[in-house]
Amino acid sequence: MTQTPHISVQHLNVHIADQHILKDINIHIPDKSVISIIGPSGCGKTTLLKSFNRLLDNTPDIKITGNVLVDKENIYAPDAEVTHIRKKMGLLSQRPYPLPMSIYDNVAYGPRIHGIRKKAELDELVETQLKATGLWNEVKDRLNASATRLSIGQQQRLCLARGLAVGPEIILGDESTSALDPVSTAIIEDLFISLKEKYTIVLVTHILRQARRVSDYIIFVYMGKIIEFGPTEEVLLNPKEELTKEYVKGYIS
Amino acid sequence: MRRRKLEELFFKLLMVLATIIVAGSFFLIVGTIFYKGVPYMNLDMITKTPGGGFYIGKEGGVLNAIVGSLYVAGGATILGLLISIPVALYINMYMDGKRFLSNTLRMAFDVLFGIPSIVYGAFGFLIMIYFGIRASLLGGIIAVTLLVIPILVRTLDEVIRTVPLELRDAALSLGSTRWEMAKVVLRQIRPGIFTAILLAFGRGIGDVASVLFTAGFSDNVPTSLHEPAATLPLAIFFQLGSPVEEVQGRGYASALILTIIVLIITVLSDILIKKYSKHKI
Numbered sequence: 187m188t189q190t191p192h193i194s195v196q197h198l199n200v201h202i203a204d205q206h207i208l209k210d211i212n213i214h215i216p217d218k219s220v221i222s223i224i225g226p227s228g229c230g231k232t233t234l235l236k237s238f239n240r241l242l243d244n245t246p247d248i249k250i251t252g253n254v255l256v257d258k259e260n261i262y263a264p265d266a267e268v269t270h271i272r273k274k275m276g277l278l279s280q281r282p283y284p285l286p287m288s289i290y291d292n293v294a295y296g297p298r299i300h301g302i303r304k305k306a307e308l309d310e311l312v313e314t315q316l317k318a319t320g321l322w323n324e325v326k327d328r329l330n331a332s333a334t335r336l337s338i339g340q341q342q343r344l345c346l347a348r349g350l351a352v353g354p355e356i357i358l359g360d361e362s363t364s365a366l367d368p369v370s371t372a373i374i375e376d377l378f379i380s381l382k383e384k385y386t387i388v389l390v391t392h393i394l395r396q397a398r399r400v401s402d403y404i405i406f407v408y409m410g411k412i413i414e415f416g417p418t419e420e421v422l423l424n425p426k427e428e429l430t431k432e433y434v435k436g437y438i439s
Numbered sequence: 440m441r442r443r444k445l446e447e448l449f450f451k452l453l454m455v456l457a458t459i460i461v462a463g464s465f466f467l468i469v470g471t472i473f474y475k476g477v478p479y480m481n482l483d484m485i486t487k488t489p490g491g492g493f494y495i496g497k498e499g500g501v502l503n504a505i506v507g508s509l510y511v512a513g514g515a516t517i518l519g520l521l522i523s524i525p526v527a528l529y530i531n532m533y534m535d536g537k538r539f540l541s542n543t544l545r546m547a548f549d550v551l552f553g554i555p556s557i558v559y560g561a562f563g564f565l566i567m568i569y570f571g572i573r574a575s576l577l578g579g580i581i582a583v584t585l586l587v588i589p590i591l592v593r594t595l596d597e598v599i600r601t602v603p604l605e606l607r608d609a610a611l612s613l614g615s616t617r618w619e620m621a622k623v624v625l626r627q628i629r630p631g632i633f634t635a636i637l638l639a640f641g642r643g644i645g646d647v648a649s650v651l652f653t654a655g656f657s658d659n660v661p662t663s664l665h666e667p668a669a670t671l672p673l674a675i676f677f678q679l680g681s682p683v684e685e686v687q688g689r690g691y692a693s694a695l696i697l698t699i700i701v702l703i704i705t706v707l708s709d710i711l712i713k714k715y716s717k718h719k720i
Contacts, residue, residue, distance in 0.1 A: 241608055244535040273614030283605045286627040286718040295623075296613040332718045345609070352613055 198252035276349025282341035284333035296352035339370025476691035496685035507668035512644035515583035523591035557648035579654025598631030
């Protein structure tokens with residue numbers, strides 16, 4: 187782990203109502219690699235992921251303490267500009283949620299709200315990102331069709347293209363393949379692997395095989411704490427912690 | 440085994456019976472209005488205002504009330520939407536952390552929803568006295584707006600709550616501001632907005648009590664907000680109260696007109712709902 191950290195989490199604690207969801211999280215997420223967050227359901231994986239782009243802010247009764255540094259900038263600082271932080275990260279949720287508009291407008295939505303108005307520029311952006319996600323040939327003749335007409339796998343790739351169109355540095359995936367069929371899953375996984383040349387990718391997954399296939403590093407979270415963090419092979423095949431060993435073997439879930 | 444089958448049969452019969460009663464009364468009501476109203480229905484009814492002696496059976500029509508009702512219900516629905524959409528968005532998108540406050544507001548609107556329309560009429564009347572407004576189109580619009588706001592807010596609130604939180608997160612994670620996210624949500628709920636409009640307009644155009652003191656009544660088509668305006672429900676009330684058979688018949692014809700207006704609005708909003716559901720996820 188010699189790369190410069192892209193996201194640094196320092197003493198992060200998250201409470202929702204009277205539940206302590208994340209307990210003193212400290213971690214450095216390396217640049218330009220795929221990191222998987224694994225752990226049993228309800229352990230705080232998704233909360234950890236959403237703390238990276240401040241999507242937790244709108245949760246009722248939430249209390250967040252500690253720092254999350256993205257490019258050395260504390261995103262929880264009082265003067266942090268939240269839209270700017272979120273623009274740096276694309277989010278891919280469990281199920282695709284295309285915006286209620288056409289395929290074209292879905293990809294152009296982000297660039298438009300950030301001030302790109304020129305048709306030619308938008309056209310090019312849309313084409314580039316749809317090509318990057320392998321969707322261009324499938325949709326180029328029906329860009330004005332509703333995004334909801336696409337298959338669920340195509341929708342998920344569209345959501346990825348939509349996220350990439352705002353020029354993020356980081357991609358966050360929250361069990362992004364859990365609603366997809368095996369073929370679509372494989373396409374998305376391959377995309378993650380090819381995209382890590384340009385982006386830092388943080389994935390939440392509960393499929394250990396997927397974590398092994400795509401990620402360079404693994405974070406194991408259990409009961410709101412980070413139990414182990416290290417290179418994929420090490421964590422999965424030769425875990426240092428007893429809890430990790432039990433989880434990987436399937437004793438705890 | 441026999442008992443279970445009997446039970447099944449009993450409840451199925453009960454459901455069929457209830458459905459027949461509901462559907463039957465619908466056809467009975469519409470049928471009666473048609474039967475009694477159609478003989479008195481003519482072009483004069485919808486193109487002329489009451490002439491001298493209209494209420495003792497001489498010539499004229501209820502154009503004054505048709506236009507008055509459309510103005511009152513239309514004006515109130517538009518004004519109500521302008522107030523309700525921001526309220527519904529605010530409760531749902533800007534009050535995330537303050538659950539107590541948003542729930543209190545929702546309850547307040549539920550209470551308002553249940554208040555009888557005569558109370559809105561009386562309240563509107565008080566407002567008018569305070570500002571020195573006479574019984575007028577404006578007064579009617581204000582009272583009916585008060586009446587439809589709870590309907591609009593609660594309907595919009597329910598519709599907004601059906602929008603998956605992930606859709607909001609999707610917009611936010613692209614760097615949208617809350618208002619930009621709210622616009623995405625508004626696109627998603629456009630069909631629901633038409634449902635809300637339909638409900639509010641239907642309630643507004645059919646209500647008597649709220650316009651009784653506030654809009655007044657006039658035999659002329661209102662030409663400004665400060666003139667009194669006739670409304671169809673009141674016109675029906677006056678005509679049905681007449682001993683003259685001709686006038687009573689026109690009362691049913693007016694009821695028929697009101698029903699047809701509501702029918703047109705329903706069909707129109709249905710078409711719009713279908714049209715705007717295209718992109719809905």
